[in-house]
Amino acid sequence: MAFKRxxxxxxxxxxxxxxxKLLEAHDLNVEFAESGEAALKFLDRESVDxxxxxxxxxxxxxxxxxxxxxRNPRTATVPVMMYTTRAxxxxxxxxxxxxxxxxxxxxxxxxxxxxxxxELGLVKDRRAAPGEEPPGADEAYEVDRRVNDQVAGIxxxxxxxxxxxxxxxxxxxxxxxxxxxxARQVAHEILSEREEEDAExxxxxxxxxxxxxxxxxVLVLLFTALVLGGLYLKTAEERDAALARAASMDxxxxxxxxxxxxxxxxxxxxxNDEREATxxxxxxxxxxxxxxxxxxxxxxxxxxxxxxxxxxxLLEHLREIDYxxxxxxxxxxxxxxxxxxxxxxxxxxxxxxxVEACGTIGHPLDGSSFLGERLSAGFAAFLEERPPGEGGIxxxxxxxxxxxxxxxxxxxxxxxxxADWNRIAERNNRVEFEFLPDQP
Numbered sequence: 001m002a003f004k005r006x007x008x009x010x011x012x013x014x015x016x017x018x019x020x021k022l023l024e025a026h027d028l029n030v031e032f033a034e035s036g037e038a039a040l041k042f043l044d045r046e047s048v049d050x051x052x053x054x055x056x057x058x059x060x061x062x063x064x065x066x067x068x069x070x071r072n073p074r075t076a077t078v079p080v081m082m083y084t085t086r087a088x089x090x091x092x093x094x095x096x097x098x099x100x101x102x103x104x105x106x107x108x109x110x111x112x113x114x115x116x117x118x119e120l121g122l123v124k125d126r127r128a129a130p131g132e133e134p135p136g137a138d139e140a141y142e143v144d145r146r147v148n149d150q151v152a153g154i155x156x157x158x159x160x161x162x163x164x165x166x167x168x169x170x171x172x173x174x175x176x177x178x179x180x181x182x183a184r185q186v187a188h189e190i191l192s193e194r195e196e197e198d199a200e201x202x203x204x205x206x207x208x209x210x211x212x213x214x215x216x217x218v219l220v221l222l223f224t225a226l227v228l229g230g231l232y233l234k235t236a237e238e239r240d241a242a243l244a245r246a247a248s249m250d251x252x253x254x255x256x257x258x259x260x261x262x263x264x265x266x267x268x269x270x271x272n273d274e275r276e277a278t279x280x281x282x283x284x285x286x287x288x289x290x291x292x293x294x295x296x297x298x299x300x301x302x303x304x305x306x307x308x309x310x311x312x313x314l315l316e317h318l319r320e321i322d323y324x325x326x327x328x329x330x331x332x333x334x335x336x337x338x339x340x341x342x343x344x345x346x347x348x349x350x351x352x353x354x355v356e357a358c359g360t361i362g363h364p365l366d367g368s369s370f371l372g373e374r375l376s377a378g379f380a381a382f383l384e385e386r387p388p389g390e391g392g393i394x395x396x397x398x399x400x401x402x403x404x405x406x407x408x409x410x411x412x413x414x415x416x417x418x419a420d421w422n423r424i425a426e427r428n429n430r431v432e433f434e435f436l437p438d439q440p
Contacts, residue, residue, distance in 0.1 A: 004122045005029045005047070009039040009065065010054040010083070015106055019052060019083065022113055026123045036065030043075045049122055053100070055084035063098055070099035070289040073310055077286065077317035079120055083108075099285035121320050283323075283435040290314065294431040298348060298363070298422075302331035302374040302431050303397060308382055314433075315393060324392035325437035331374050331398065332405035333363040334429030337418040351419035358418060363429070366402040374399050392438075 006028045010016045020030040031048065033039035035057050043051075051069065055062040062082060069075045082095045082103040092103050104116065117123040290310070296302060307329075314327070337358035338346040346364045349357075365373060372380070375397075388394065409427045412420050 003027055003029045004049040005031065006122075007031045007033060007039060007042060007046075007048045007051045008083070009033045009036065009051065009057070009062070011035060011057045012054070015054070015083075018106075022108070022110060025110070026114065026117055028117075028122065036060030036062065036068070039065055040068055040072075043069065043072075043078070048078060050117075050120060051078055051080045052083040052104070053080055055082060055086050063095065066095065066098045066100050070285060071292055073290065073293045073313075076289040076293070077313060079282075081116065096282075097285065099282070099289060101282055121322075282321075283437070286314075287433045287435055290433040291430065294433070295427050296429060296431070297426055298334070298336055298429060301376050301379075302399070303329070303371075303379045304376040305378045307431060308376070308379045311395075312382075315391075318393055319391050323435070323437065325435065326394045326396055328396045328398065328434040328436065330400060330432045330434070332400055332408075332428065332430055332432065333365060333402050334405075334425035334427070335361050335402070335407070335411075336363060336425040336429075337361060337421045338364075348422050349418040351417060353418040355416045355418065355421050358421075363402055369399050369401045369404070371397055371399045 004027070006023050008016050008019050008023075008030055010019075010032075011034050016032050020032075023030050028049075031042065031046070033042050036053075037060050039051070039053070053062040053065055057065075060068075062084065066080050066082070069078065069080060076099075079101045080099060082100045083106060084103065085106050086103070095103055101120070102116065104113065114123060294307070294310075296304075296307075311327075311329070318327070337349045337353065337355055338361070339349045339353070339359040341347050346360060346362075349359065355361075375383075383395070383397075386395070405428075407428050408430070409424050411424050
């Protein structure tokens with residue numbers, strides 16, 4: 001397996017070692033640089049897949065180092081992650097405007113680091129099969145979550161109902177057992193009194209006791225019925241109140257689940273918006289850095305073999321970040337101080353020639369927008385052999401004439417020589433890069 005390489009730039013040895021352990025846990029080879037200058041020297045001779053850049057360092061600070069990396073065509077496509085204790089939206093926006101893909105705190109959580117590496121294509125989720133996500137993972141998770149929520153709600157109501165029923169049965173049993181004991185005691189006393197009455201010879205007295213016994217039994221039965229009825233009503237009220245509380249808890253739980261789903265949906269939407277914004281800033285910074293390095297002399301074709309090598313490196317980076325869309329390269333003509341040579345060809349004027357003495361201000365291709373005049377043979381062969389839209393990336397080349405070209409850098413106003421003028425003209429004689437992603 002080919003291991004990815006990371007460069008950690010930090011003047012703190014403790015911070016470098018701590019981040020190295022986290023990165024090596026994801027099978028990344030880690031190199032060190034103690035300053036921004038050392039990082040630039042390392043990147044001039046070595047290639048890496050990602051750079052972690054501290055902010056505060058002696059000499060060149062992290063933001064200056066990021067800007068220097070993005071200005072160099074050889075390193076402009078390397079993703080740079082600021083790794084610092086700095087925070088705040090202003091600092092994050094400043095870092096991203098210079099070309100950094102994001103900002104990580106030095107006390108970064110392993111899960112956050114893994115998600116960042118996964119977004120950059122440097123690690124893969126090991127829970128899935130190599131090269132692919134588990135089929136139906138999102139649908140399975142959604143189904144499991146809804147089933148669990150439903151089961152949780154049903155289980156809560158069922159458990160409460162069973163507890164109340166068990167309490168009701170236990171209370172009835174206690175009441176019946178107490179009434180039986182009470183009735184047994186009363187019957188025992190009545191039988192004792194009856195035996196005493198039977199022992200007495202007076203028949204009238206016996207009849208009186210018998211009537212009294214029947215009256216007591218009736219009163220006992222009435223009292224028992226009243227007690228049982230009252231207890232039953234109280235138990236029913238308690239059960240109804242408990243069921244009402246259970247229903248209220250069930251509604252509250254459902255509302256909390258709906259609120260949680262809403263928060264999750266908002267978080268996912270925010271993450272997608274943040275990811276799209278990050279990609280947009282990254283592409284804007286990349287286009288800016290490529291254009292900064294795309295000026296060329298008057299005699300050099302705009303789309304030569306050097307520009308072809310730059311384009312091939314750019315396409316490889318865009319495939320790694322799964323870019324889909326158009327890459328547009330526009331050639332702009334500079335306005336040079338020119339004079340005619342012995343053959344009548346327009347060439348740059350002598351360096352010490354005053355601008356007022358220039359034979360012509362313009363470009364040999366002033367009136368031409370023919371692309372073939374600005375293509376090397378190698379670049380033309382590349383365009384012819386490359387399938388249109390290969391890998392979802394389309395390439396468009398535009399050759400502007402002098403009137404369609406835009407002046408990016410202003411010329412000196414007074415006392416300028418041909419050397420001063422042509423130095424600015426060469427900067428305006430450039431290729432501009434644009435990225436137009438496909439809309440989802």
